[in-house]
Amino acid sequence: MKNPAHSLLDRDNLNLVLDNLKLGIIAHTPERIITVFNKEAEKITGYKKEEALGKDCHDVFNAPFCGAKCSFCDATPDFFSDTKEYPVTFVTRSGDTRQLEMTVSAVIDNSGEFKGVIASFRDLTESIDLSLKAESLSSFNGIIGKDQTMQEIFRQIRDVALYSYPVHVSGETGTGKERVANAIHDISAYGNGAFVPVNCGAIPEGIVESELFGHVKGAFTGAVKERKGRFELAHKGTLFLDEVAELPLKIQVKLLRFLQEGTFEKVGGEKKISVDVRIISAANQSLKEAVRDGRFREDLYYRLNVIPIHLPPLRQRKNDIPLLASYFLKQAEQENNATMPALAGDTLNLLLDYDWPGNVRELKNVIQFSVVRCRGDQILPSDLPPEITQGSGMTFSSFREPDILPEPGPARGRLDVASVKAALTKTGGNKSKAARVLGVGRATLYRFLNSNADAREFSRRL
Incomplete structure (x- = not known):
């Protein structure tokens, strides 16, 4: 028979461990009844342990702790196997707004039965605020940039x-x-x-x-x-x-x-x-x-x-170009599971001198183009598209030679299936570039594709 004193000791030790963690910890049953609420959770939320334990999570915080991300709002999930990670904006008891990084996992007993969830969370508010004040944040929720204008946009995103x-x-x-x-x-x-x-x-x-x-x-x-x-x-x-x-x-x-x-x-x-x-x-x-x-x-x-x-055009925040280029190279490395070449100094200078009419999207395309063309461990100026090296200011549509594109017809701008297919083929399925080749607006080309099943299906296969 298990000694009750040992059980008490185990519980006390567990609480001691949880209270010394630098993570907020909350656990609740499938019915949302809170069973664990450590000291860091008290510190972050402003609510006391005695106010939380044994009570419905939503009643304690007067709203779902996770906001609209709550999995227990409309119905109790029978079971979820994956650990969920997401940012949460939380309003504390005193009315302060905190940016939290939340991780939620299912609690499963030895028989495989779903017993509830345990959530750990970290307060990132001060870290984000300090980075924004120092203008040292290089990325924010997938947006890359250290330029002062981008730091202000990060603040706006956080506030709105x-x-x-x-x-x-x-x-x-x-x-x-x-x-x-x-x-x-x-x-x-x-x-x-x-x-x-x-x-x-x-x-x-x-x-x-x-x-x-x-x-x-x-x-x-x-x-x-x-x-x-x-x-x-x-x-x-x-x-x-x-x-x-x-x-x-x-x-x-x-x-x-x-x-x-x-x-x-x-x-x-x-x-x-x-x-x-x-x-x-x-x-x-x-x-x-x-x-x-x-x-x-x-x-x-x-x-x-x-x-x-x-959002400012890339030509107005050129100091972000090295950061963005590095990010796109790392992205290509992950997507292709291969080591990517580095940018040579002369190549980076050419990128900094270019005006980027297609902005960040064009820079990404240029990096991808150069990676494919590069044959060594450095991307050289000769690996760049011609409009970059020639300083012509042309758009990305010139990456492919236009001389073999079929003419869209005597009345340029009037679309037919054959000319649309030819333009899409030559531009690799890029509809914006195909629209420029055809001499029509992008919206006009989209409407044509939506109204013509043959052309639409052809576009999807590219």
Whole structure:
């Protein structure tokens, strides 16, 4: 028979060990009843052990500790085998906001039964604050940059993540607008929900409303069943509206109504649907100019532009080029499981001298191009695309010789399947470059691909 004193001693020793850890530790049952709450958890959250033990996790903190990332909000999961790691923004008892790094694992007994979870968390607030003050943060949630303008953007991302207000991200093509939207989503209360990106310029005008808001059965020819739109798919998550200036005026009205009322109706439906969605929009053109031109509603502009974030072009933060190039080389190393060459000094100088019309995306493409072309342990100037070495300022489309591209036809800009296939083949499936070759806007090419099954399937195979 086990000595009860030994059990007590074991429990005391366990508590002693847990209280000396520099990690906050919380464990709770499948019913959310807290069974472990160590001293570091007290320090980080501001709540006392006696206030937490034996009580429902949600009742103690007056909300899910993990926010929208909580796995125990709607129903108790029977079992989850994978350890979950994610950032959490937490409001302490005194009202302070803390940025936590959370790790959650299942507690399984000897018979394989799910007994609850144990969560460990570390407070990164001071570390992040000090790095931002010193302007020494080189990356933030997947965004790379040490330039002063990027440090300010890191601060903005951290601050806006605490609120559900709409955010509008502006910047030239290739500056990383979707990356910023993803970072806001990841560290916000909506981070456990889906991140649903929508390229508003790529959806044919006739089906934009259905794509965004869904439709009921029989709403139009071909609507053989009810369909959820992007708003419903993003419930409890983030809807990212890229190229929002491309939305037709009719859809702008419906989007405005949703932002005002929080509800919408499906195409052909009469029932009002309510969803909890964080809206982040983006554009590579000035929305103010679109308003002046009559292409964008002024009232919608003010609704979307509550918190503006502007991304600088790469030519205005050239001191980040070595950092970004190194990051893309490491990324290529991981993707290809092979040692990558280093950048020669002369090569780096050429990269610093170039104006980068395609911004960070173009730099990534250049690094990938150079890695493929390089035959030694250093990337030499001769390994770079011609527009870099010649200083011509040409875009990345010139990486492939244009002289053997077929002419798109006598009326340049009018699309047909043959010319679109030829352009896509020559540009390696890159739709932006193919659109430039064809002499049309990117949105026009996307609409053609969406309306032509043969060309669309061909594009997917590339």
